[in-house]
Amino acid sequence: MQRAIAARFSWWIKRGCGMAFDFIHSVDTKAGRPAPACDIVSPNRDSAVPYDPAPWRSLRRSLQLASLRPDEFTFIDIGCGKGKVLLAALALPFKRIIGIEFSPFLCQIARKNLASARLIRRRCAQIQVSCSDAVEYPIPNEPTIFFFYNPFTYDVMEIVLGNIVAAQLRTPCPRYLIFCAASSNIERIRVFLQKSSDNRARLLVSSHLGRRSVYIFELLGRR
Numbered sequence: 001m002q003r004a005i006a007a008r009f010s011w012w013i014k015r016g017c018g019m020a021f022d023f024i025h026s027v028d029t030k031a032g033r034p035a036p037a038c039d040i041v042s043p044n045r046d047s048a049v050p051y052d053p054a055p056w057r058s059l060r061r062s063l064q065l066a067s068l069r070p071d072e073f074t075f076i077d078i079g080c081g082k083g084k085v086l087l088a089a090l091a092l093p094f095k096r097i098i099g100i101e102f103s104p105f106l107c108q109i110a111r112k113n114l115a116s117a118r119l120i121r122r123r124c125a126q127i128q129v130s131c132s133d134a135v136e137y138p139i140p141n142e143p144t145i146f147f148f149y150n151p152f153t154y155d156v157m158e159i160v161l162g163n164i165v166a167a168q169l170r171t172p173c174p175r176y177l178i179f180c181a182a183s184s185n186i187e188r189i190r191v192f193l194q195k196s197s198d199n200r201a202r203l204l205v206s207s208h209l210g211r212r213s214v215y216i217f218e219l220l221g222r223r
Helices: 002-025 058-066 084-090 104-116 154-170 186-196
Strands: 074-078 096-101 127-131 144-149 175-180 201-209 212-219
Touching (some): 058 144, 058 212, 074 084, 084 096, 084 127, 154 186, 154 212, 175 186, 186 201, 186 212
Parallel strands (some): 074 096, 074 144, 096 127, 144 175
16 A cells, blocks of 8 residues: 555656646646557557656766767667657757657657757757657667667567667667666567677666666677
């Protein structure tokens, strides 16, 4: 009973903080699955999980844990939803920022949020939301930080990770993968990255941000 009460209280705190964030910045990042199923035409639409925004400081704290400088990287949020992590990235000096989302409805909200957000210092001039399936998105040949906040089921995750590893094997460059709230799948992710990359994936960070886990991997170049 006490655990249930604590969980309920935590949910209300999270909801209240989210509402305050949206009001202050004039955006809509609230949780839920507002888009109808027919909104997504990808054959992978059944792999989607209900949209739930990552905490505002998740990205900045993850970068600090791994000692990563945003000005050296492109940032890609895989499954960006309404764009709350993109707003957090916008306040950092990334070279460019990309959100990938296969729901046109959520993409529209994310773009509106990025255009209208107030009281956020914009430190990156190049930002876009790509309405596409993450399994089909071409991996850029440049230093990149990928952010995953539990965007889809593991079967799709493995395809996306395979694409990233294949790009690293073809064109080695600094690439990092941040996984938040992925503790249930992290062992499978670790094993897959090691095997598919010929042991060129290194776990840099295994920690928690509040109640959520965070794991950060580095993909190494040719040995």
